[in-house]
Amino acid sequence: MLLRKGSFNVLPTSSKKLSKRELDDLIARAKRDDKTLKAIEIPNQKISNTHFNQLLDAIEVNQTLTRIDISNNGLQDIGVCEVFNRLMISNNRFMRSIDVSLNGISLTSGKKISEYLSYHFHISSIKYNDTIGTTISESGLTTDKLFDKKAFTDTITHKIESKLNSNRQMLRFLNSETNRFECWRRKVKSLGSVLREHWGDRIVSMDFTGNEIQSLPDMAQSYTLLEEFLFSHNSLPEFPDFIGQLLALRVIDVSKNQIKNIPLELRSLLHLETLIVSDNQISHLPLFLATLPKLTFLAVARNPIDSFTEEIIEQSEEGGQELIKLLRERLQEYFTPPPDTQLPYRLSEDDKHLISMLKDQQAASPEDFSIFLPKKHITHSKKFVCRTLKPKCERKPTSIQKISDGIWCGMEDGSICHWDSRTFSLREIKAKVLPSAILEILEISAISEVWVAGYCNSVAVVPSRDHNGEFGSMEIFLDPQYSVVQCMIFVSLTNRVWIASGNSILSYCAQNKNLEGTVTMESPVLSLLYHQGMIWAGCGDGCIYVLKKSGGIHKTIKAASSMIFNLKAVGPYVWSSSNEDVIKVWIKPSNSDIHCIALVPVDGMELHLITPSSHGETMYCQSGVLKEGGTTYDVFEFSPTGRLLTVLETSHTKFITAMAWSRSPDRLWTADEGGVVCCHELKLGKKTMARLRQESLSPLVGLSQEDVPETEPVAVTGDLKKAWRVSRVPTDTERKLTLFRTHSAQ
Structure with missing residues (x-):
């Protein structure tokens, strides 16, 4: 009854029920850790308690299984939770896919799945979809609703999916499909068992935002290709000693740590463009930052710095261009002062050493002297x-x-x-899908539909594939005040289509096309984005509003001086474009913190697609x-x-x-x-x-x-x-x- 696939054995995925002997043979092979057995797939079997207990014992000792499918076996919460308990005991690092769907599970199992994923980064897929039918109180067995099962909430579903997405990204790196290693909010305390020395020949981005890291192992100094050092929301007491050896670094974000000073070693980073050290314990900004030729973004807000005005320090969250300008002017004053003039600035030992070194260079070659380090141009x-x-x-x-x-x-x-x-x-031209210009085309692949909207108060819903060469559509008519649809997005988690029209955001059920709710903003909504469990709305007043699932405003970001035309997410980063000459890149390392991490100059354009x-x-x-x-x-x-x-x-x-x-x-x-x-x-x-x-x-x-x-x-x-x-x-x-x-x- 076992099929051979290559050199490994997998159980057939058909719904045919296995005999007692076949189940005994399968469980026995799993229990003795048979390395040729890579998957246990027994869906729709309704296995007995005896076989289930034997299966649990096999899962606990097996170290080579990569896939388990025990869906639709009537396990209930107690059975599914015990499966994940045994998986945690086994510590099987080869496991990739688990299917426990259709077992009558509830929120209890969801919390156990989330707990399991918190410590196992190798899982790329867990299927847990379920429909709780008649509850205990509805069946008449009791009138107390406290005994009813609680269905999966959006919060626990978002946690599970976020951890799975994080795992998939790490597996993509391990499979050499990407050069970016991302591990967000996974409570990692030590990197000694996570990082590998041989990654140095390919890793370009190391993102451990939202963990509990206190130090980095010395092996990371071999990551000479590293361009992004992203350790926001950790417990770093200082920069790593080898930070100056990572000469390719372009972005450093160590906000919300416990760092007390910025070391002189950063002066060797000629490619550094962004330095974010907000929410630390830094009391002094070193003058060598003024010598970095490519530094265009310096954020130092919420630090006990007294050498600049509080307004300048807080405004650095928006890029710190004024702060960088003042630093460079201050350093320049030490080389063009009136005779015998003492400047009133407090200098650290590193500052004094820098000024002494620069004055020696000025005396040796006054014609070629510059306080800036030479730029290294990169050809694209x-x-x-x-x-x-x-x-x-x-x-x-x-x-x-x-x-x-x-x-x-x-x-x-x-x-x-x-x-x-x-x-x-x-192939064809579909004439007059709408009576006027089309602004948005949105595919909902789950139901094979395409929603089309634009300069009218209706949305055309058409099939994504034509049937028998015929093209048909239906229309969703909006209220007359919604004369233009600026943008649309689909949120698969809630099966909702969010439509922006004027100052309103409309929420429609994708399945039955009913209006579920309306959110009214203070200015026109020009762009929408679903990212990390929340709706981001770019509006005409230059603000980005991050909305809760209830429609309330979670956070307001002043992103530009004029309209926000586009909001797009790439990985964990959100890009916003306006009619300014820069595109801003945002990051959301925690529920309460959203900050800009980079400014992308796009000169000479009034609109950035x-x-x-x-x-x-x-x-x-x-x-x-x-x-x-x-x-x-x-x-x-x-x-x-x-x-x-x-x-x-x-x-x-x-x-x-x-x-x-x-x-x-x-x-x-x-x-x-x-x-x-x-x-x-x-x-x-x-x-x-x-x-x-x-x-x-x-x-x-x-x-x-x-x-x-x-x-x-x-x-x-x-x-x-x-x-x-x-x-x-x-x-x-x-x-x-x-x-x-x-x-x-x-």
């Missing part, structure tokens, strides 16, 4: 991997989105152009670049904390009005106000490069001109790190070409 790679889709849109595109296996582009006349994302061919990759590695932003032949609109690729990685040169000559990102394969889709829609290949291997060049340059011999697809020449440059094959369905033209070559060979 450029790629032109842009394919222009044909034909171009007849109307101005106002939104674009990847839906199922196609690309939907909303127009200013209310129609939608639908392209095949694999063959790049135009930003879109994240779903794997949380990159953020994309459109920008105009002035060249000899005119202005071209390129796309900048950033790291989550704002480091410019790549410039994607596009074919756009007009303002980019919409962007969307799609996975498998990784592609970026853009549309401009002239109707041009482009696809950017984001990862290239040898096979992909050869295919692109062949499609763009090679003629199709033996085919009529009508059969030849229209393509734009595609130039391919940049690093080729991964070879991968694009999955696509052959087009009719390709099938003809294959037949033609077959006949020619014969």
Whole structure:
């Protein structure tokens, strides 16, 4: 009854009930820690108490299982809790997936699952969905509702999902799928058993926000590629001794620790752009910070610093540009003072040593002297991997989105152009989906629907896949005062669609399309984001309002002096764009603390379109670049904390009005106000490069001109790190070409 899969055995996933002998054999193999047995899958078995107790004993001693599926076995809370108790005793670090759904469990089991995940970072999936049917009081067995089971709350569900997401991110790092190690709010006290010395050749970001860490092991000094040192909300008493050896550091966030001083070793960090030391015990700001050439963000709020005014110190939360300017002016005064003038500033021993060293340099070479350390310029790679889709849109595109296996582009006349994302061919034009311009296209994959909204007081709900070539839709009519829908988001945890219109946020049930609630703000809501269990609303007054699930305001952030156009999340970071010349990057290390961690300069643009990759590695932003032949609109690729990685040169000559990102394969889709829609290949291997060049340059011999697809020449440059094959369905033209070559060979 056991199936062999490779060199390992797994139990069949069918619902056929196993015999007593088969169960005995399975449990016996698990109990003797048979290394060829990697999974126990016994769903829908309704196993007896005897077999369940034997299974618990096997789980307690087994060290090699990777997957357990005991769903729909009537275990109840007591059984499921005991399973996780035995898993904690076994300390099996190979376990990856557990399914205990449909066992009549309640909030009690949810708390046990959350407790288990607090100490086991290797679990990537736990299925626990359940529906509590008739309660004890409803069945008439008792009238006391205290005996009724309490269903899973949004809070415990959010805790479980947050820990699972954290685990998945760490497993992605261990599987070499990313160079960013993130471990948020997991009560880690020591890193000696977490970090590995061989990570030094690839780790670029180390994020242990919200833990209980007091020191770092010496092995971390080998992480010479590290760019981000994020240890906010910990118990660090000081910077690590080797911090000055991590020369690639660009962002340091050690807010809410117990640090008392900023060491002189930081002066060697020539690439340091952001230093956040708020909420510590620092009493003095060293003058060497003024010599760092790239320092543009310095946050020192809520520290006992008396050498600057309280207003300047508190305003540093917004970036600290004024504080950095004052520091540099103060240091400069020591080199251009009137004779015999004593400056009234309190100096530390490090400050005196710095001034003495700089004066020696000034005396040795007065013409070349500068208080600033020399900048080290970083060259950014450029790629032109842009394919222009044909034909171009007849109307101005106002939104674009990847839906199922196609690309939907909303127009200013209310129609939608639908392209095949694999063959790049135009499938159809859905005319008059809305009576006016489309601003938002939202896919709800769980129910195979797409919600379309824009400049009207209705939302069109259409199927994500057309059935029998027919295109049908239904409409949700809003009240007349809601004349424009600025944005929409879907929260799968509560099965709600949040719609922003005017000063209101409307909450609709995705399943039955009923209005569940309304939140009224003081200014127009222009952007919405669901992040870390809360709704973020960017408004016309330049504020970001973080809302509780009840609709009340949890926190207000003054993010800009004018309207917040976009809110996007990439990993744990939130990007906000306005019509200012910077994009701000925010981080929420705790329920009560949200602070800015980086300023991303995007000069010369009045509106910044930003879109994240779903794997949380990159953020994309459109920008105009002035060249000899005119202005071209390129796309900048950033790291989550704002480091410019790549410039994607596009074919756009007009303002980019919409962007969307799609996975498998990784592609970026853009549309401009002239109707041009482009696809950017984001990862290239040898096979992909050869295919692109062949499609763009090679003629199709033996085919009529009508059969030849229209393509734009595609130039391919940049690093080729991964070879991968694009999955696509052959087009009719390709099938003809294959037949033609077959006949020619014969």
